Amino acid sequence: MSDCAAVSGLQAAFEAHRAGRTGEAERGYLDVLRADPLNADALHLLGVLHRARGNAAKAVELITLALRLAPDFADAYENLGNAQLDLECFDAAVASYTKARELNPGRADTARKLIVALQAAANQHVNAGRPAQARALLERLLELAPDRLDVITALLPMTLDRDNLNTLALADRAWRLRPDEVHWQQLWDLHNFAGRDVAAARDFLAASPDSPLRLVALGNALRRSRAGCEAEAVYRRAIAAGPMEPFAPLRLACLLIEQGRLKEADHLLRQCDAMHTGRTQAMHFSEDFFTGLRRRPLPPAPDNLRPHFVDRELVVFAACDGEYFNRFISALLHSTTRSMEPKCSFHIHVINPPADARTRLAAWDDALGNPGIAVSTEQIDTTGMDDEERRTRFACARFRLLPHLMHVYRRPILMLDADLIVLGDLAGLLIAAAEGDFALVAMPLHEQDPWNWLWADVIVAHPTRLGETYFTLVAQYIDAHLEVGLARWFIDQIALAACLLAGFRGEPAPRPVFLPPDIHRLRISYTNGVDDPPAATVLFWSAHASTLDTALTLDTPRYRDFVLP
Numbered sequence: 001m002s003d004c005a006a007v008s009g010l011q012a013a014f015e016a017h018r019a020g021r022t023g024e025a026e027r028g029y030l031d032v033l034r035a036d037p038l039n040a041d042a043l044h045l046l047g048v049l050h051r052a053r054g055n056a057a058k059a060v061e062l063i064t065l066a067l068r069l070a071p072d073f074a075d076a077y078e079n080l081g082n083a084q085l086d087l088e089c090f091d092a093a094v095a096s097y098t099k100a101r102e103l104n105p106g107r108a109d110t111a112r113k114l115i116v117a118l119q120a121a122a123n124q125h126v127n128a129g130r131p132a133q134a135r136a137l138l139e140r141l142l143e144l145a146p147d148r149l150d151v152i153t154a155l156l157p158m159t160l161d162r163d164n165l166n167t168l169a170l171a172d173r174a175w176r177l178r179p180d181e182v183h184w185q186q187l188w189d190l191h192n193f194a195g196r197d198v199a200a201a202r203d204f205l206a207a208s209p210d211s212p213l214r215l216v217a218l219g220n221a222l223r224r225s226r227a228g229c230e231a232e233a234v235y236r237r238a239i240a241a242g243p244m245e246p247f248a249p250l251r252l253a254c255l256l257i258e259q260g261r262l263k264e265a266d267h268l269l270r271q272c273d274a275m276h277t278g279r280t281q282a283m284h285f286s287e288d289f290f291t292g293l294r295r296r297p298l299p300p301a302p303d304n305l306r307p308h309f310v311d312r313e314l315v316v317f318a319a320c321d322g323e324y325f326n327r328f329i330s331a332l333l334h335s336t337t338r339s340m341e342p343k344c345s346f347h348i349h350v351i352n353p354p355a356d357a358r359t360r361l362a363a364w365d366d367a368l369g370n371p372g373i374a375v376s377t378e379q380i381d382t383t384g385m386d387d388e389e390r391r392t393r394f395a396c397a398r399f400r401l402l403p404h405l406m407h408v409y410r411r412p413i414l415m416l417d418a419d420l421i422v423l424g425d426l427a428g429l430l431i432a433a434a435e436g437d438f439a440l441v442a443m444p445l446h447e448q449d450p451w452n453w454l455w456a457d458v459i460v461a462h463p464t465r466l467g468e469t470y471f472t473l474v475a476q477y478i479d480a481h482l483e484v485g486l487a488r489w490f491i492d493q494i495a496l497a498a499c500l501l502a503g504f505r506g507e508p509a510p511r512p513v514f515l516p517p518d519i520h521r522l523r524i525s526y527t528n529g530v531d532d533p534p535a536a537t538v539l540f541w542s543a544h545a546s547t548l549d550t551a552l553t554l555d556t557p558r559y560r561d562f563v564l565p
Helices: 003-018 022-035 040-052 056-069 074-086 090-103 108-127 131-144 149-158 165-177 181-193 198-206 212-224 228-241 247-258 262-275 287-293 322-339 357-367 387-409 427-433 465-483 491-502 550-554
Strands: 315-321 345-351 373-378 413-416 420-422 438-442 454-461 512-515 540-542
Touching (some): 003 022, 022 040, 040 056, 074 108, 090 108, 131 149, 165 212, 198 212, 212 228, 212 247, 228 247, 247 262, 262 287, 315 387, 322 357, 345 387, 387 413, 387 454, 387 491, 427 438, 427 454, 427 512, 438 465, 454 491
Parallel strands (some): 315 345, 315 413, 345 373
Antiparallel strands (some): 413 454, 420 540
């Protein structure tokens, strides 16, 4: 077949193809190929025809042959990508569409198909447990479609690392695309955590030197490296660059609190209040605030709180709502009784209790050898409360009750989160705690925020004068905020820090004993479906916090071993 005849035959076959006469088109393409086996156009179009018939694998074979003969054939690369997409060979489709765009960059349809392929390939890698590959694909996708909020959302958890700088930039983009409460809270949290390595933070800022967001990240890194003066200067630059954003004032306030500059810090926190209705509203460090706080009455004890005879040296106290009671309390009682030396008695406080709570506690007391389990209850009307207020009021009930229990029992009280399992002998911890008026886990101030400086899940409270004064002040602090509707999550830990740092100006302060955070098991690793043994330092296991799905924890043999019938 002459060249002219080949061109004519190919054109006739293509016209038949376009008209839907696929049998005639196939015969025409095969006639051309019998005369000219190296005709790239015929191979390509025959491949397109096979894909239209549902034979994508044959299409890939033919179009690949065509591209070996004509490696700059943009349309062939695009059609190869189409067939690979049909076969769910998504990485290959991405490569084909990418090459098609390189050869014909102005074609919008190819860009659209590349976006589809990138998304599909990323999903495939996520499902296969290959986050690094998925992240690379989503980052490419975001370059092509910078306003795709779903892509940003998918990328966010993949970019979390020690510095969280890229994550912070993505969260900022997400919030600007959709400025709702969810994205605001995400951005708020990341502003607190981002920035640890000073060199990395400087590089991050260099890309946009006037960005308040990036300045805050550098300030955080400097603060954590103990370069306080430089951190303060950078935070003040961030405030000037974004005067209507609350992030930099909060970060600077945290730094000033570390330095004991409480009046300045409180002024900044009040500025934050006007811009963000969040945890800063529950953070107070001014002298006037604490002067007023001391004039408040102690929150009243529940009506059914009665003195309970205790012949043991320690009372273990836990408070919870009815749901937590059903899920966690028996395991807390059993694990504590099994591990504790010296032996202890218990006080369990239940908010909105199940009808049989007292009956079950009496049965558990018998099963555990009668250590003595006192019970108190209260009702909280949760009608109209959002989830944060409901959880906060439940969590804070124990602090409103603790000063009363200290007065009633007149002996050390170990207050534990209701979802804790005691895994080790607590004798050493109690000996260490006896050196102060109270003991609890503390984090370095320069690394954390006021709501994480002091932890509320394990507290030893001694019935000393300063110990009772401190926990009375904590109860008053919490009650003052609950009374005006500021039930902010972590207000209990904020109160612990604020009362210790700002509540005893010009007068004797309580003596705290700070416990290391490694006494907690907060994460679980699994091997062949079995949780790995905790480290030797671990004394407490947080059943609720240790996995994203608490049901997984509750089903482990290690946990089930502690549950009482």
